[in-house]
Structure formats: structure tokens, C-alpha cells
Amino acid sequence: MMEREAAPTTSRGVSLRGVPRQIGTVQRRLFRFARRKPLGAAGLAVVLFWVFLAVAAPLATPGHDPYDQDYTVALQAPGADSWLGTDRFGRDLYTRVVYGSRISLVIAFTAVGIGGTLGLLAGIASGYIGRWVDGLLMRLVDILLAFPGLLLALALIAVLGAGVDRIIIALTVISAPWMMRVIRAQTLSTKQNLYIEAARAMGASSGRIMVRHILPNVLPPYLIIATSLLGFFILMEATLSFLGLGVPPPDPSWGRMLSGSAQERAQTAPWLVVFPGIAITTLVMGFNLLGDALRDLWDPRLRSGPTG
Amino acid sequence: MAQYVARRLLVAVPALLGATLLAFLILRVIPGDVAEMILRGEQGEGAALPYSLEQLREELGLNRPLVVQYTSWLWDMARGDMGKSLLTGRSVGAELLHRFPITAQLALMAAILGVGLGVPLGIFTAVRQDSWGDYVGRLGAIFLLGLPGFWLGLLVLLVGVRYFDWIPPVGYYALWDDPKSNLLQLIFPALILGSHQMALIARMTRSSMLEVLREDFIRTARAKGLREQLVVVRHALRNALIPVSTLVFLNLGALFVGTVVMEEVFTIPGMGSLLLNSLRSRDYTMVQAIIFLAAMAFILINLASDLVYGWIDPRISYRERLGSP
Numbered sequence: 001m002m003e004r005e006a007a008p009t010t011s012r013g014v015s016l017r018g019v020p021r022q023i024g025t026v027q028r029r030l031f032r033f034a035r036r037k038p039l040g041a042a043g044l045a046v047v048l049f050w051v052f053l054a055v056a057a058p059l060a061t062p063g064h065d066p067y068d069q070d071y072t073v074a075l076q077a078p079g080a081d082s083w084l085g086t087d088r089f090g091r092d093l094y095t096r097v098v099y100g101s102r103i104s105l106v107i108a109f110t111a112v113g114i115g116g117t118l119g120l121l122a123g124i125a126s127g128y129i130g131r132w133v134d135g136l137l138m139r140l141v142d143i144l145l146a147f148p149g150l151l152l153a154l155a156l157i158a159v160l161g162a163g164v165d166r167i168i169i170a171l172t173v174i175s176a177p178w179m180m181r182v183i184r185a186q187t188l189s190t191k192q193n194l195y196i197e198a199a200r201a202m203g204a205s206s207g208r209i210m211v212r213h214i215l216p217n218v219l220p221p222y223l224i225i226a227t228s229l230l231g232f233f234i235l236m237e238a239t240l241s242f243l244g245l246g247v248p249p250p251d252p253s254w255g256r257m258l259s260g261s262a263q264e265r266a267q268t269a270p271w272l273v274v275f276p277g278i279a280i281t282t283l284v285m286g287f288n289l290l291g292d293a294l295r296d297l298w299d300p301r302l303r304s305g306p307t308g
Numbered sequence: 309m310a311q312y313v314a315r316r317l318l319v320a321v322p323a324l325l326g327a328t329l330l331a332f333l334i335l336r337v338i339p340g341d342v343a344e345m346i347l348r349g350e351q352g353e354g355a356a357l358p359y360s361l362e363q364l365r366e367e368l369g370l371n372r373p374l375v376v377q378y379t380s381w382l383w384d385m386a387r388g389d390m391g392k393s394l395l396t397g398r399s400v401g402a403e404l405l406h407r408f409p410i411t412a413q414l415a416l417m418a419a420i421l422g423v424g425l426g427v428p429l430g431i432f433t434a435v436r437q438d439s440w441g442d443y444v445g446r447l448g449a450i451f452l453l454g455l456p457g458f459w460l461g462l463l464v465l466l467v468g469v470r471y472f473d474w475i476p477p478v479g480y481y482a483l484w485d486d487p488k489s490n491l492l493q494l495i496f497p498a499l500i501l502g503s504h505q506m507a508l509i510a511r512m513t514r515s516s517m518l519e520v521l522r523e524d525f526i527r528t529a530r531a532k533g534l535r536e537q538l539v540v541v542r543h544a545l546r547n548a549l550i551p552v553s554t555l556v557f558l559n560l561g562a563l564f565v566g567t568v569v570m571e572e573v574f575t576i577p578g579m580g581s582l583l584l585n586s587l588r589s590r591d592y593t594m595v596q597a598i599i600f601l602a603a604m605a606f607i608l609i610n611l612a613s614d615l616v617y618g619w620i621d622p623r624i625s626y627r628e629r630l631g632s633p
Contacts, residue, residue: 039450142319143326146607148565155599158334158587235456242458243572243584258462266466273466277459285454292450 040293046286054101064095066252075269085271088261096252097279103253108233111171116226119179124210127187144177162245167237175229182225183218190217220298227294231287238280254280320611327603332378334596390597395589400597411578415563417498422505423556430513449507460500461573480577497570512555516548557613561606
């Protein structure tokens with residue numbers, strides 16, 4: 001599958017002539033992706049939208065600060081000055097939602113970055129080396145995967161306490177075994193290829209084979225799992241924060257915004273309940289749509305997959 | 309088969325031990341003196357308990373070596389003695405027994421809704437592949453999967469109270485004492501949890517149906533003039549449901565966790581809200597017991613689903629599924 005995606009480097013598009021080859025290829029790939037997987041492209045667009053807002057948060061929220069309290073404008077309905085209304089401390093909800101994307105994305109990307117990389121390395125080592133390394137790591141994975149993610153997170157937070165760093169630790173612990181199991185399976189099947197045997201016959205070291213031959217082959221499943229985990233973790237952080245076991249106040253976390261006072265005041269100030277939820281839903285759905293599309297394109301076994 | 313069961317059990321044992329260790333450590337790895345932290349709290353907001361420091365240490369058995377603590381704790385758990393709640397002093401086991409039925413009912417209702425709606429939807433979207441109905445059904449499923457359950461719950465409450473003057477009953481109503489209040493309390497959380505299950509099950513059923521519908525024996529069934537309905541239900545569905553059944557089984561665990569959130573939103577006095585309240589009030593013996601029991605339940609469900617899988621589909625090679633040489 002990778003070969004087919006990587007092969008078409010012959011430039012046929014007339015309009016792209018003169019454009020440096022590398023850029024042209026990326027553009028064309030994106031264009032083809034959008035045509036084959038419109039829903040996936042929509043998901044990518046939504047994700048990019050939120051990433052952009054998160055990066056440019058101060059520019060996107062002129063005249064407001066996510067922490068500034070002003071009781072004279074508390075609980076105002078959406079209007080010209082505060083686009084999505086204000087909360088009970090008079091903080092601008094739009095600004096807090098925009099800054100909330102920073103927290104969500106940072107937590108999700110950090111957890112997937114650390115946990116996914118650990119899972120990737122452990123998965124390749126486990127699959128390629130086998131023997132006791134494999135036995136030991138797989139027992140550990142069995143234990144961790146025996147529990148649903150949220151329960152594991154709750155148990156870890158019971159031990160560690162709440163806080164942004166603790167959530168990241170909990171989510172990292174959840175992501176590593178998922179990643180590892182998939183990467184291990186992919187490594188095992190890649191290992192059967194003749195070119196691995198050829199490489200070994202030519203005297204390549206195990207390290208070289210793992211880096212040069214196994215790694216490129218396990219990258220597609222890595223990206224698929226990472227994308228789905230990102231969506232899952234956005235939801236998980238929101239849930240934990242909603243339950244009061246995640247991001248502590250006053251940081252603007254989407255889940256936290258929906259708990260406590262938002263619930264109590266839902267009848268008089270429904271915007272407090274509506275908008276942070278829309279933010280969570282769009283970002284999670286963006287990652288899910290993108291992940292589904294990548295799975296359809298890259299994982300031949302799920303070719304006729306459930307969404308696409 | 310016997311060998312397979314034995315191997316599965318062998319895999320489950322370390323998981324069970326790991327789970328007990330995790331639950332055990334909840335009370336022990338917190339830095340500093342746990343008893344002191346329970347009583348005073350990190351910032352002096354500790355639970356006001358009818359205990360003195362020495363009493364609490366004694367109660368938790370913290371003044372003994374770790375190995376002794378672990379084995380005696382394990383022995384207590386095995387006998388069903390889960391200790392006393394740090395907050396109320398009541399027996400943890402009795403409290404759990406009181407809370408369990410309502411959570412189980414909620415999870416069961418959601419599972420029934422999920423299977424009852426998800427399987428037909430999956431069949432429909434598979435049989436009418438690439439039709440408008442298929443697209444709408446699949447998009448709907450993606451949409452439902454992206455919706456945070458707790459937010460959907462908040463919206464239901466918002467709309468219910470605002471436009472229908474509906475407030476969910478608070479408190480505990482047994483199904484056989486007060487069926488109306490019981491159902492009114494549980495129907496919306498069950499629908500929300502169930503809709504999520506439905507989306508998962510519909511997707512799985514669809515892809516599994518599509519795969520089976522391409523098989524030769526389906527073509528044979530059609531060629532011999534069988535009615536399409538019979539082909540779909542009797543030949544395709546029976547095979548397509550095999551992977552779906554494992555999903556349903558495995559999801560029972562996820563459903564129980566889902567109830568944690570729903571119980572919080574709809575103030576239902578089940579195990580989930582008990583876990584959350586115990587976490588918040590540092591009732592560590594309670595947290596420990598719930599996590600321990602949940603972990604046991606998940607491992608046993610996993611084991612059972614593996615066994616059931618082998619039972620419904622005799623073609624499955626057990627050695628292959630274990631993925632070991």
C-alpha cells in the first residue's frame with residue numbers, strides 16, 4: 001500500500017509544471033486525498049482549523065483575556081462584545097473556548113507523542129526480537145488493555161491526583177499499549193518479507209533492519225492509531241475535567257467549562273452548556289473522520305471499512 | 309479446547325494479579341503518610357473523620373511490612389471483606405451491594421437498546437450499500453460516536469427542563485417498587501449510552517455483513533432461487549454476527565464505565581457516582597474496592613468473550629488467535 005502511495009512521482013499535471021517537485025507532490029496528494037475521501041478531508045480541515053486557533057489564540061481573541069474576571073458583565077448572552085456570551089465571573093466564553101483548544105490539543109498531542117513513541121519502539125522491539133522481550137512486554141500490555149481507558153485513567157488519577165501533568169501521564173499509560181499491540185502485529189508480518197531476509201543475508205545488523213526496513217512499514221498503522229487516539233484523548237480529557245478530576249480551575253478546559261456552575265445555570269445561561277460542547281464535538285469528530293479515512297486508505301484488511 | 313481454555317486462564321492470571329496490585333497500591337504509593345493525608349488533606353482540606361492518626365494507621369494496616377499488608381488485604385478481599393468506608397464507617401461491601409443493581413440495570417438497558425437498534429441499522433446500511441440511506445446511517449453513526457456522552461446528557465436536561473418541564477427523579481427507586489420513577493430516571497441515560505453502542509454495533513455489523521455478502525455461498529444461495537430476505541437473514545447475518553457478538557461482549561465493560569459519567573450528569577445513585585464521590589472525598593478504601601471489583605469484572609468478561617467466540621465459531625483456530633508460535 002505504501003508503495004502505491006509513494007510511487008507516483010512523475011509529474012503529469014500541466015498546471016503544476018515549474019512548481020518545485022516536492023511541493024507539487026504534497027499538493028497533489030492532498031488534492032487526491034480530498035477527492036477520494038471527502039469526509040476525511042473535512043476532518044483534516046476541522047483539525048487544522050482548531051490547531052490554527054490554538055496557535056493564534058491571542059490574535060483570534062482581540063480585547064479579551066481568558067482569565068480576566070469582570071462581574072459587571074457576568075452571565076451576558078452572546079452579543080457584539082462577547083460573541084459567545086460570558087460566564088458567571090464575566091469571563092468571555094469565546095476567548096475561553098479558543099484558549100481551551102490549547103489545553104486540549106497540548107494534552108492530547110503530548111500524551112500520544114510520548115505514549116505512541118514508546119509503543120512504537122516497544123512494538124518493533126517486541127515483534128522483531130521476540131523471545132523474552134516479547135513475552136514480558138505482552139504480559140504488561142495484556143494487563144493494561146484489560147481495563148477500559150476511562151477506568152484506568154480514574155485509577156491512575158486516584159493514585160497521582162488531578163492536574164495537567166497527571167492527566168498526560170495517565171493518557172500516556174493508556175496509549176502506549178494500544179500502539180504497541182498494533183505495531184507488534186505489523187512488525188511480525190513485515191518480518192516475513194523476503195527483503196528482510198535479503199538484508200540479513202547481506203550482513204545488515206538487527207538495529208539497521210529495524211530502522212531502515214521495519215520502521216517505514218509500521219508508520220502507516222502508527223499514524224492511523226495516533227489519529228484515533230488524539231480524538232479519544234480530547235474526549236477523555238474533557239470527560240475527566242468535567243468530572244472534576246482533570247484540569248484544575250481557573251485554566252480554560254472545555255470539560256471543566258461544562259461542569260459545576262454551567263450545569264446549575266443551564267436554564268438561564270444555556271450558552272455556557274452549548275458552546276464548549278460544540279467545540280469538543282467538532283474536534284473529536286475531526287480526528288475520527290481523519291482517522292477513518294487514513295485507515296481506509298492504508299490498511300488493506302479494512303479496505304471496505306465501516307466509514308469512508 | 310481444554311488446552312485453549314487453560315492458556316487463556318494462564319494469560320488472565322497475571323492480569324488479575326496486576327489488577328489487584330494496582331488497586332492495592334492506590335493506598336500505598338501516595339507520597340508521604342497516607343493516614344495523615346487522608347485526615348489533613350494536601351492543603352488541609354482532608355476528610356473530617358471519626359479517626360485519630362494512630363487509629364487510622366491501625367485500621368489501614370499501614371504499620372506492617374508491604375508484603376504482609378498485600379497478602380492480608382488480598383485474603384480479606386477474597387473473603388468479601390472489603391473494609392469500612394473512611395467517610396461513613398459503614399461496610400464497603402454492603403454499600404456496593406446497595407449500589408450495584410441500579411448501575412447494572414442502566415448498563416443492561418443501554419446494551420439492549422444498542423443491540424436492538426444497531427444490528428438492524430447495520431444490516432440496512434450493508435444491504436443498501438452506497439444508497440442515501442446508507443450515507444445517512446453512516447454519517448449518523450460517525451456523528452454519534454463523536455458526541456461526548458456527558459454533553460448529550462446536559463443537553464437533554466437543558467431541553468427537558470426548559471421546554472417540557474421535566475426533571476429527572478433524584479434518589480433511588482427499585483424497578484419493582486416504583487417502576488415509573490425508575491424508568492423515568494434511567495431512560496434518557498440509557499438512550500444516550502445506547503445510542504453510542506448502537507453506532508459502534510451498526511458500523512461493525514455493516515462491515516461484517518459486506519464481507520460476508522461477497523462470499524461464494526451467498527452467490528450459491530441466490531443462484532438456487534432463495535428469496536433475498538432469507539439469504540440476508542439466514543445465510544449472511546448468522547455469519548456476520550460472529551464478530552459483532554464479541555464486540556457486544558467486550559463493550560459491556562465500556563458500558564459500565566460509561567455509566568460513571570451518566571450517573572454524574574443525571575444524579576443517579578449507582579456505583580459510578582459512588583466511585584466519583586469517593587475519589588473526591590479521599591475515601592480510599594471505597595475507591596480501592598470499586599477499582600478492584602471493576603478490574604476483576606473486566607478480566608473475567610474478556611475471558612468469557614474469548615471463550616464464547618470460540619464456541620459460536622468452531623472454525624476459529626485457537627492457536628492462531630493467541631498469536632503465539
